Amino acid sequence: MKRIIYLKILVHIVALLPFCWLSWQGYLLMNDQSNELTANPIQFIHHFTGNWAIRFILLGLAITPLRKIFGWNRLIQFRRMIGLYAFFYVTLHLSNFVILDYYFDWAAILKEIIKRPAITFGMVAILLLIPLAITSTKGWIRRLQKNWIKLHKLIYGIGILAVIHNIMMVKADIFMPMIHITLLALLLGYRFAFRERQA
Amino acid sequence: MKINIKKQSDVKSSEITPENIYHNRRKFIQDSIKIGVGAAALGSVALNFPEALASGASDASGKTLNNIIRNNIYPLNEKMTSYEAVTTYNNFYEFGTDKEDPALNAHSLKTRPWTIKIDGHVEKPGDYDIDDFIRPHDLEERIYRMRCVEAWSMVIPWVGIPLADIIKKLKPTSNAKYVVFETLVDKEQMPGQRREVIKWPYVEGLRMDEAMHPLTLMAVGLYGEELPNQNGAPMRLVVPWKYGFKGIKSIVRMRFVEDEPNNSWRRLAPNEYGFFANVNPTVDHPRWSQASERRIGEFRRRETLMFNGYGDEVASLYTGMDLKKYF
Numbered sequence: 001m002k003r004i005i006y007l008k009i010l011v012h013i014v015a016l017l018p019f020c021w022l023s024w025q026g027y028l029l030m031n032d033q034s035n036e037l038t039a040n041p042i043q044f045i046h047h048f049t050g051n052w053a054i055r056f057i058l059l060g061l062a063i064t065p066l067r068k069i070f071g072w073n074r075l076i077q078f079r080r081m082i083g084l085y086a087f088f089y090v091t092l093h094l095s096n097f098v099i100l101d102y103y104f105d106w107a108a109i110l111k112e113i114i115k116r117p118a119i120t121f122g123m124v125a126i127l128l129l130i131p132l133a134i135t136s137t138k139g140w141i142r143r144l145q146k147n148w149i150k151l152h153k154l155i156y157g158i159g160i161l162a163v164i165h166n167i168m169m170v171k172a173d174i175f176m177p178m179i180h181i182t183l184l185a186l187l188l189g190y191r192f193a194f195r196e197r198q199a
Numbered sequence: 200m201k202i203n204i205k206k207q208s209d210v211k212s213s214e215i216t217p218e219n220i221y222h223n224r225r226k227f228i229q230d231s232i233k234i235g236v237g238a239a240a241l242g243s244v245a246l247n248f249p250e251a252l253a254s255g256a257s258d259a260s261g262k263t264l265n266n267i268i269r270n271n272i273y274p275l276n277e278k279m280t281s282y283e284a285v286t287t288y289n290n291f292y293e294f295g296t297d298k299e300d301p302a303l304n305a306h307s308l309k310t311r312p313w314t315i316k317i318d319g320h321v322e323k324p325g326d327y328d329i330d331d332f333i334r335p336h337d338l339e340e341r342i343y344r345m346r347c348v349e350a351w352s353m354v355i356p357w358v359g360i361p362l363a364d365i366i367k368k369l370k371p372t373s374n375a376k377y378v379v380f381e382t383l384v385d386k387e388q389m390p391g392q393r394r395e396v397i398k399w400p401y402v403e404g405l406r407m408d409e410a411m412h413p414l415t416l417m418a419v420g421l422y423g424e425e426l427p428n429q430n431g432a433p434m435r436l437v438v439p440w441k442y443g444f445k446g447i448k449s450i451v452r453m454r455f456v457e458d459e460p461n462n463s464w465r466r467l468a469p470n471e472y473g474f475f476a477n478v479n480p481t482v483d484h485p486r487w488s489q490a491s492e493r494r495i496g497e498f499r500r501r502e503t504l505m506f507n508g509y510g511d512e513v514a515s516l517y518t519g520m521d522l523k524k525y526f
Contacts, residue, residue, distance in 0.1 A: 038287070038288050038298050038299055039280075039281075039283070039284035039287060039288035039298075039495045039496070040288060040298070040351055040493065040495055042493065043349075043351070043493075100498075101493075101500075102500070103498075103499055103500070105500075108488070108490075108491070111488070112487070112488060115483075115488075116485075116486055116487065118486055168486065169486065171349070172292070172296070172396050172397055172467060173292075173296035173396050175296075175394075
């Protein structure tokens with residue numbers, strides 16, 4: 001039991017590393033010291049938080065296959081926190097868009113969400129992630145019972161929307177989004193194959 | 200580099216020093232001499248220093264270019280983007296697709312000796328050495344806005360030669376309706392070319408009247424120094440009223456042709472990038488708005504200007520054209 005607590009602390013630390021690094025670089029920027037945020041920090045933060053959001057979504061989707069393939073059943077105890085970190089980085093991503101990039105210019109923001117399919121997909125993915133984050137507590141799991149599992153299957157759709165959003169926003173170099181898409185295809189493909197065998 | 204949330208009175212050294220490398224005393228004298236010689240030929244030339252005159256250390260480390268004439272036919276009273284930002288935030292896929300890649304990787308490019316091939320409908324075709332190509336011309340400094348199609352912008356003091364002067368010397372024939380430019384292809388020198396992210400070589404083109412327009416510059420330097428490799432050394436195009444991707448870098452070939460060429464980005468995504476690529480806030484990129492832009496170093500977006508603010512000079516080139524169709 002104690003070991004699990006230590007492991008959870010370790011996962012928290014690892015999951016917060018990208019955020020801590022970003023904050024540190026932001027601190028350097030505000031103090032006019034050399035930093036890694038490039039000459040266009042807002043765009044850099046946008047790509048950085050978006051990429052980490054997708055990585056945590058993929059990591060959350062990897063828990064079940066890893067459990068089943070390697071028999072690591074305890075992994076399930078980390079799934080909620082991984083999912084909530086995905087939500088955390090998604091929130092940073094959206095905040096950067098709304099606050100730093102468009103500075104609460106709601107008319108422009110709304111126009112972009114409606115007019116650009118890539119942004120529409122991203123926005124829908126974020127909205128769908130909200131009920132999952134809210135119902136991640138033990139109380140909600142108990143209250144929703146079987147419906148909880150059904151509700152949380154939304155993450156498959158969220159993952160698909162997220163990688164589509166990702167590849168659509170890229171100008172020409174689709175290397176990174178293709179890695180994300182491939183990983184997602186493997187993770188969803190595993191579930192599909194597994195389900196067939198059961199039937 | 201900085202986000203302006205702090206008080207305006209907090210002027211930091213980084214805001215004022217880098218721009219001034221070429222405004223030191225020695226350079227002032229050189230320029231004055233050159234102005235004396237060249238003023239008559241150039242017309243309305245006047246030396247006009249920005250308010251920050253303090254000579255200070257610069258991040259710049261390249262070779263200083265001598266005898267630059269400051270051309271103030273197109274004055275621009277906007278704060279210049281720092282040398283550091285101009286030389287570390289680049290789109291130059293030949294050296295990698297991240298903005299910081301070119302500055303990290305472009306050292307492998309050898310810019311001397313450098314040959315420029317001139318062919319097509321032209322009276323003086325041939326393989327020209329870069330120095331022979333440039334030597335007959337005066338170098339001018341032009342401070343231009345640079346608007347990237349990705350909705351960010353800079354203000355850059357280029358050093359170069361009006362492309363029209365170069366073209367006049369090459370004497371294109373009446374069949375020449377367009378000029379096509381090509382970038383070097385060399386996987387060893389340009390490691391980004393090991394992946395076919397776009398089809399190499401990078402190709403750009405201008406209609407003849409655009410190429411001959413006095414604003415169009417063949418740049419060999421910035422901030423008074425030779426172009427850093429990541430900015431397109433030894434020679435790159437600058438067309439300030441068009442999106443930045445028209446400014447083809449590390450040019451090895453100029454071809455004079457009759458038909459409109461297919462430029463690299465249009466070849467990749469013809470619904471997103473056109474041949475003309477004029478900066479136009481009313482014609483959006485399909486995936487993002489072009490109505491506003493972020494000036495590098497500023498926090499809030501600013502409105503994008505038609506033809507990037509050069510409408511008085513260039514709008515007449517496109518009279519009667521549907522700019523929504525010919526974007």
